[in-house]
Amino acid sequence: MTGGVAATGDGAARRAIRRERMAQLRRNKAFLAGAVILAFWLVAAALGRWIVPIDPEFTDLEFTSLPPSGRFWFGTDPLGRDVFARVIVGSRQILVMSFSATIIGTVVGVALGLLAGYFKGWFDIALMRLLEAVSAIPVIVIALLAIASLGGASVTLTVLIIGFVFAPIIARTVRAAVLGEAELDYVAAARLRTEGTPHIIFREILPNVTAPIIVEFTVRLGYAIFAVATLSFLGAGVEPGSPNWGSQVAENWQMIFSGEWWSTAAPAGAIATLAVSVNLIADGLLEAFES
Amino acid sequence: MLRYFLKRLGLSLVTVLIVATVVFFMMRILPGDAARRILGKGTTEEQLVALREQLGLNRPLVVQFWDWITSTLRGDLGQSLQYSSDVGELLFPAIGYSARLAALAFVLIVPISVTGGVVAALNRGKAIDRVITVGGLSAAVIPEFVWAVTFVLVFGVTLEWFPVTAFPDDPAAGFLDYVWHLLLPSIALLLVLFGYIARIARAGVIEALESDYMRTAVLKGMTRRAAIWRHVMRNAMLPTIAVIAGQIPYLVGGLVAVEVVFNYPGFGTVLLTAVGGRDYPMLQAGVLITSSVIVGFQLLADMLFAMLNPRIRTAVAE
Numbered sequence: 001m002t003g004g005v006a007a008t009g010d011g012a013a014r015r016a017i018r019r020e021r022m023a024q025l026r027r028n029k030a031f032l033a034g035a036v037i038l039a040f041w042l043v044a045a046a047l048g049r050w051i052v053p054i055d056p057e058f059t060d061l062e063f064t065s066l067p068p069s070g071r072f073w074f075g076t077d078p079l080g081r082d083v084f085a086r087v088i089v090g091s092r093q094i095l096v097m098s099f100s101a102t103i104i105g106t107v108v109g110v111a112l113g114l115l116a117g118y119f120k121g122w123f124d125i126a127l128m129r130l131l132e133a134v135s136a137i138p139v140i141v142i143a144l145l146a147i148a149s150l151g152g153a154s155v156t157l158t159v160l161i162i163g164f165v166f167a168p169i170i171a172r173t174v175r176a177a178v179l180g181e182a183e184l185d186y187v188a189a190a191r192l193r194t195e196g197t198p199h200i201i202f203r204e205i206l207p208n209v210t211a212p213i214i215v216e217f218t219v220r221l222g223y224a225i226f227a228v229a230t231l232s233f234l235g236a237g238v239e240p241g242s243p244n245w246g247s248q249v250a251e252n253w254q255m256i257f258s259g260e261w262w263s264t265a266a267p268a269g270a271i272a273t274l275a276v277s278v279n280l281i282a283d284g285l286l287e288a289f290e291s
Numbered sequence: 292m293l294r295y296f297l298k299r300l301g302l303s304l305v306t307v308l309i310v311a312t313v314v315f316f317m318m319r320i321l322p323g324d325a326a327r328r329i330l331g332k333g334t335t336e337e338q339l340v341a342l343r344e345q346l347g348l349n350r351p352l353v354v355q356f357w358d359w360i361t362s363t364l365r366g367d368l369g370q371s372l373q374y375s376s377d378v379g380e381l382l383f384p385a386i387g388y389s390a391r392l393a394a395l396a397f398v399l400i401v402p403i404s405v406t407g408g409v410v411a412a413l414n415r416g417k418a419i420d421r422v423i424t425v426g427g428l429s430a431a432v433i434p435e436f437v438w439a440v441t442f443v444l445v446f447g448v449t450l451e452w453f454p455v456t457a458f459p460d461d462p463a464a465g466f467l468d469y470v471w472h473l474l475l476p477s478i479a480l481l482l483v484l485f486g487y488i489a490r491i492a493r494a495g496v497i498e499a500l501e502s503d504y505m506r507t508a509v510l511k512g513m514t515r516r517a518a519i520w521r522h523v524m525r526n527a528m529l530p531t532i533a534v535i536a537g538q539i540p541y542l543v544g545g546l547v548a549v550e551v552v553f554n555y556p557g558f559g560t561v562l563l564t565a566v567g568g569r570d571y572p573m574l575q576a577g578v579l580i581t582s583s584v585i586v587g588f589q590l591l592a593d594m595l596f597a598m599l600n601p602r603i604r605t606a607v608a609e
Contacts, residue, residue, distance in 0.1 A: 030425055132302070133309040135537075136582040136589075138544025141562065145578055148566040149318045222432045230434045230548050234563060249440060253552070256444045257455070264444065268437045275432040283428060 021288045031284025037277035041270075045092040052085035056243060065260050075262035077252055086243055087266045093155070093244045094232075094274070098224035101159045105166025105224075106217050112167060113174025114201050118182055124175070131168040139165050139227050144236055153236050162227050166220050173216045177209040211289045218282035222275060229271045245271045292597070299593055303586045310582040311363075315356055318571050345370070346571075363579065369572035373565070378576045382561060386580065389546050389557035392457065395473050396480040396542065404485045405531060408492025409524075415497060424493065427486030436548035438479040443552060446475060457553035476549045483545055484538050491534040495527030502526070529600055536592030540585050 025031050044051070060080035068075045074083035116124040134142075143161045147153050181187065182205065190200045232238050232246025248267035256264050326342040343349045347358065362369070368378035411423040430438075447455035453475045459468045499505060500523055508518040547559030558577065565573040 129305065129309060132306045133313065133582075135540060136306055136310055136585045137578060138540045138547075138581070138585075140544040140547050141578055141581055144547075144562060144566045145314065145317065145574055148569060148574055149571070226432060226434050230436060233434070233436045233548060234551065236563075236566060246436075249436065253440045253443075256440070256448055259448075261444055261448075264440055268440055271437050272433045275434070276429045279429055279432040280425070283425065 024288045025284055028284045028287065030280045034277040034280025034284065037273050038281060041091045041095060041274050041277070044088045045095045048089040048092050052082075052088050054082040054085045056081060056085035056089040058082070065255070065263070067260075068262055074266040075260075077248075077263040078255060078260070083263050083266045086248060087245070087270050090243045090245045090248060090267060091270065091274070093238065094225060094228050094246070094271075097155060097159050097162075097228045097238075098221055101162035101224045101228070102166065102217060102221045104159065104163030105220060106170055106213065108163065108167040109170025109216075110174050110206075110213060113171035114178055114206065116171060117175040117178025118197075118201055118205065127168060127171060127175075131172055134165055134168050139223075140230055140234070143227070143231055144234070147236050153231075153238060155238055158228065158231055158236075158238065162224055166224070170213075170216050170220060173212050174209060177212045178205055181205050181208050215282065215285050215289055218278065218285055222278040222282060225271070225275050225278060229275075295597060296594060299590055303590045306586050307579075307583050311360065311579055312356075314575055314578050315359060316352075318575065319352065319355075359575070363576070368576040371565075371570055371573050373568040373570045373573070378573050382558070382573065382576055382580065385556060385558045385561040388555065389550070389559065391469070392473055392476055392550070392555065392557060393480075393542060393546060395470060396477040399477055400481050400484050400488065400542075401535060403481065404488035405492045405528070407485060408489035408494075408531070409496050409527070411489065412493040412496035412500065412527075413519075420493075423489055424486075427489045429486070430482045431484065431486035433482070434548065435479050435483050435545040436552055438482050439476060439549050439552035442475045442479060455553070457550070457555035476553045476555065479549050479552075480542060480545050484542060487538060488531060488535055492527060492531045495530045496523055499523040499526040525599075529596060532592055532596050532599070536589045539588045543581055543585060 049056075058081060060076070062080065063076050064080040065078050066076045074087060077083055077086070112127055116127045137145075139162065142165055143158060146161050147157060150157060187200060187204060190204050195204070229246040232244045233250045235247070235250060238244050238247060245267040249264055249271075252260070252263035252267075255261075326339045326346065326348055330338060330342060347355055350358075359369075366379070368382065370376070371378050371381055374381060407423050407427065411420045414420050442453070443455050446453045454472050455475075457472050457476050459472050500519075502522075505518060505522055508522055509515060513521070546557060547563060549555075550557045550559040551563065558581070562574070562577045564570070565577065
């Protein structure tokens with residue numbers, strides 16, 4: 001996937017490839033749209049409370065279940081809270097959780113994949129068995145099980161579970177890439193120079209398998225958003241009452257039967273835009289790296 | 292072929308055994324006492340002793356594990372902690388309901404997604420191709436519950452085209468009535484899987500279209516349409532079967548959220564109730580059955596793949 005030139009470890013050639021990829025991404029409209037939407041939510045997550053006009057936790061019982069208006073852009077929920085403020089502020093938890101879970105999964109997965117691909121043998125076999133077992137249970141079910149057995153839903157637990165489930169999946173991608181690289185001349189050359197194994201794995205091979213790792217990270221981030229939102233909706237991912245889009249949908253969706261659609265549509269739409277934006281970015285990266 | 296089958300079967304059993312082991316020890320990994328976690332604070336010592344006795348928690352772990360495995364193999368899934376009845380009695384009807392929903396979803400997903408992929412491939416690079424590939428994958432990353440809630444809002448409450456529960460009120464309702472009620476939840480499940488399957492089908496068709504045997508077929512005078520039916524479809528379907536099997540865990544995972552929204556008494560609802568009630572025997576059995584079903588389907592897909600693919604068929608026969 002990284003191509004023959006990069007495999008020689010030639011710095012200038014590698015930079016040329018990177019420039020070409022960046023140029024291709026800048027021409028990709030879907031990728032740019034995804035990047036803009038994600039940037040919007042990242043700003044919302046970072047600045048949240050300072051940019052919303054109304055305190056998202058402020059309950060005003062005089063203004064319950066009001067439809068969208070100039071004063072309440074996305075209306076108010078049955079407790080009289082401003083839906084717009086809650087959606088903006090709610091971006092923080094889902095983004096922090098999804099990114100943390102994906103980072104944990106990627107770090108552990110890359111380490112496992114490098115070791116499995118380089119050493120092969122029993123470690124590789126054990127990892128692949130573990131992967132089969134993990135992929136035989138839906139993530140949602142694993143998370144529900146863990147939450148029940150470890151005592152209650154918490155943000156940390158949810159993040160760790162998603163990271164744990166992702167690790168072997170990411171490891172498989174990295175392993176496949178490493179299997180291809182380990183046969184190449186530059187690895188043999190490093191061995192002849194009597195470089196240590198850690199040096200070969202992390203300094204020689206790792207830089208050459210970054211492309212599949214970046215793509216896999218983005219794809220996994222999309223799945224993490226999916227999983228965090230779903231678990232929060234099921235009341236299993238976060239503490240009840242968290243300012244989280246999934247929890248907001250769970251709290252309010254029954255209201256759509258009495259005509260109050262805005263308190264559900266706003267957080268549901270927010271989840272959709274965030275998930276789609278990450279997917280468009282992943283898609284663009286995949287296209288750029290594969291050509 | 293038989294040897295290949297036995298080998299795959301053995302590996303599947305190993306996978307299920309790993310799942311069973313992980314599930315069993317996960318329930319007991321925490322320091323302290325499972326009985327106390329189940330009953331909560333402020334319970335008397337007698338209650339704890341009684342529950343430990345009931346669950347067999349006062350015996351060594353290995354004995355407990357062995358007991359659980361052997362009684363599960365005999366079909367005895369234990370007693371539910373929440374309801375005073377057999378886990379099997381509660382779980383199997385629920386799984387039956389989920390199976391109906393999943394079956395309908397599956398019947399819709401496979402032909403629609405494959406057709407989408409073929410249409411995209413035959414119109415490669417055109418607008419319809421972009422819509423199917425980018426649109427399909429964008430739909431796939433939006434969680435099922437978002438789709439489900441949106442459908443209830445748009446097609447159930449606003450337009451009133453579809454019922455908002457997955458079950459007919461009338462117990463004597465006919466088959467078509469059941470299908471009608473299950474249609475919206477099935478479409479929510481469909482949208483999450485369409486993109487992946489369509490993309491693989493598209494890639495398979497494109498690869499086959501560009502192949503040498505396709506060129507030979509056209510050069511020897513076969514019409515394009517006949518060549519596509521005879522050569523392309525068969526070769527393009529092989530990778531698609533593998534991907535469809537790989538999506539089954541996602542389909543099962545999606546059931547949980549969709550069942551909640553459509554108020555459907557399936558396995559997802561039971562599992563969620565079991566989580567809330569700390570019903571460990573129910574959870575253990577539920578997860579074990581889920582993973583066995585998933586592994587079973589993957590085995591089935593592998594077999595189908597091997598039978599349809601002459602290269603594997605002959606390699607296996609040797």
